[in-house]
Amino acid sequence: MVFYNGPKCGASAPDHMHLQAGTGCELPLQANWATLSKQLNVVCELAGGDYLGAVDGFCCPLFAIVSKSRENNEKLFQLLYKVLPIREDEPEPMMNIVSWRDGDNYIFVIIPREKHRPDCYFAVGEEQILVSPGALDMSGLVITPRLEDYQKLSATDAEGIIAECGISRHNMQQIVDKLKSEVVGISSVQSVFHQQQPNVSVGIVGAHRIEFTFHSPYLVNEQMVVGKQEVTLAGGMILWNGKIYEQLSFSPQQDSASFSLEDVTIGINFHWERKEVQTFLGILRFTVDGDRIWAINVLPVEQYLESVISSEMSATSSLELLKAHAVISRSWLLAQMEKRNQTNEETEKVSSCTRDDDQLIRWYDRKDHTLFDVCADDHCQRYQGITKETSPHVKEAIRQTSGQVLISKGEICDARFSKSCGGVMEEFQYCWEDTPKDYLVALADTANEHVFPDLRIEKEADRWIRTTPESFCNTRDKHVLSQVLNDYDQETTDFFRWHVDYTQQELSALILKKTQIDFGQILDLQAVERGKSGRICKLRIVGTKRIFTIGKELEIRRALSESHLYSSAFVVDRLDMDAKGVPRQFRLIGAGWGHGVGLCQIGAAVMGEQGYLYNQILLHYYPGASVCSLY
Structure with missing residues (x-):
């Protein structure tokens, strides 16, 4: 030393x-x-x-x-x-x-x-303590030249002296x-954004016809417009006010100017799917992609994040939880923007689907987007503009963490998150492309994060999923859940452990509809491979007519639900077998809600409630990463 x-x-x-x-x-x-x-x-x-x-x-x-x-x-x-x-x-x-x-x-x-010295050094009589702190004292080893001073000092006194002499x-x-x-x-990462807050382009809705309203003047082609408007697809172009355009861009004339879009779908293909009228700040841009016009919102990143945090989280969330979510949302967004720029420069893209006669392995990622940086739905990050009022609490979380991102090995972290990991966090490669990330690893969602069974082993996964182990996200505390779950998310009550029942007819019809493969009667659903959280990444569907394997986790969740199965961490009970050994009933018993990679929102809410600081929450869910300011 x-x-x-x-x-x-x-x-x-x-x-x-x-x-x-x-x-x-x-x-x-x-x-x-x-x-x-x-x-x-x-x-x-x-x-x-x-x-x-x-x-x-x-x-x-x-x-x-x-x-x-x-x-x-x-x-x-x-x-x-x-x-x-x-x-x-x-x-x-x-x-x-x-x-x-x-x-x-x-x-x-x-x-x-x-x-140089604390006030007690200059005190008179019994109040005097001769302490003149150097490096050792300031590191917690307080040294006194007089025995009586040593005997007077308490731990609280020593801490006070260090605090007084420090900054x-x-x-x-x-x-x-x-x-x-x-x-x-x-930093090479910082140079990408030139120390300035970038703008983000968000795809809001794509349709043949889009109705929208400007609540104050917007400028387009040197023309001021306000009030209700409509664009329609016409011969691969945009028809607006009787004229044809390849692209339209409406710019606000004041910071508070806003516009509303009709029939914006939220929760696409999820159990809470619905349409809303949503209101936004910033630029409104229209462009054509195939048989649809896309409405794209362009705005500063920090303003976008205020909406994302308000949409993803409740305004009653603890400040530390909101700060943690601000950092991961910003990290994920800037990583995707950087990746999109790199992808646009490259001709060769990584395939997200492999198929042969016996299996289909597909994963879904933001590379699907080419017209804009991110979409407004859960496929990316839930963004609803100023439809939901931004609370002062959220604004403060954004302000306190402005420009902060997670960094690992000189790169912005691809900071994934989901509602509930179910007790163990999943690793990146089991859900998306086969490129492990050292900050998205399997850990128990507990203070003792390295202690959990090997859930890749079927026997261990079966036992663990059928139990309710201790975990940050194992909670039914309504106060905590209300911090994380918006009204429509709170419609889901069983997320840590859940079950779904199907009859033979229901399951076989569902799988036929979702996969377009006729399996006949379903005999079994077999986990071919599980990730370290117990999530199935390869599932063998065994039918009387066909045997076929599907993956990864989202493909499995889509195949086994009209919307999305809560997670792919499940085991199967085959019940009421007929004389030929064909099950009449199936029960899927599962753990968690979502892919389980990175931050567990419910677990993080519990950590925030228990007094953990936002950087402690982040380092729990993204081990080995560090928090860095880009701008």
Whole structure:
């Protein structure tokens, strides 16, 4: 361990700076580093994963550099050193540094200082305690030159002294803000967005005819329009006001200007599907794709996120939950925008479907969209404009996390989320393309996240799905559920463990309708392969006429429900067998709601209710990722 006392930041020689080193002593700061590091917000990350972050879980705010490279460490330290405040009479910032090695990483903790000594040092009589904190004291090992002072001190007193001599949280935030403004061109990810908030294009509705209303003036082709309007597809073009256009773009003339679209479908192909009139801010663009006109909304990312969080979550959600969801929604969105730009530049695309005589393996991803960045429904992120009023709580969550995303290995995380993991998070490759992501891994949705059975084994999956193990998302607390579930989501009451019953006639007819394959009577539904959460990614359908395998999880959920089965983590009971061994009844017993990859919304709501901070929630569901500010 090496430590450093800056100017007026130590006891023995307060007028000059000096380095010291020692072994055989673990400071409280080091002993608690595993916990503290989970509360670290990354301000800058370099290629290779070395990063500088801010930590607010210790007695006083501090910065930490975690690096393997001396060069990167120097870059990150110089970046911080540049923005630390310097007093007029001092040659450098007041600070203490403590550094040690942890495996392949070197940890450098920088503790900014505001005071040389606490008030108790200058007190008179019994109130006096001679403590002049240096690096060791500021790391939790308080040293006193007099025995009576040591005997007076309590843990609370020691924490108070450290907090008094450290930097205030207000001044810490000012340093963080300066850091963000200085981080230009360091990260390749940040350079993509040029340190500026981008606009996002959202596909709202596609139809042969679209009715819409401008509630205040909009400009198109140097013409001001307001009131009720209509566009119709005519010969592959857009017919509006008696004229034909290839594309139309209506621009608002003031920030508060809005428009409404008729018959917007939400929950497409899900059990809550319905049509609504929805209202939006920003630009309205129309373009033709095949036999449909698409209405596309273009607006700033942060404004879009206010609607997404309001649409996905209840306004009563805890602030930490809303902040966590803001970061993952922003991460997912910017990752998709970046991916779309790359896809548009590439001629070769990854196939999302493989088929032969015996199986169909298909997955559904946002690569389906080419006209816009994302759609407005659950296929991407639920976006309803200003149809739902944005609460001050949501606005504050967006403001506090503005520009923050999850980063892993120098790239924005593809931060997936679903309603309920069912107890164990699923891995990316079991639901989408076969490219595992090291931050989307299987973990138990508990504080002891590494303890869970191998649910790829059928016997273990069967036992686990039929039970209700301890889990953050195993809750029936209406207050918590109301934070996550909107009115139509609350129509679903059994999500952690559920069952669906079918007669032979119902199931065989359903599978015929959904797959367009005549299996005859259904004899069995067999899990060929399960992911680590117990979700089936390959399902063999055994019929009297045909045996065929389907996957991945969403294809399975669509085949076994008129809308979508809650999840593909299920086991099958074949009941009431006839003389030929054909089941007359089937019961599907399942776990979870959705694909289960990444953040579990209900589990995260419980964590927020239990006092977890938003970065702790994020690192639980995206292990190994870090929070970084892009703009």
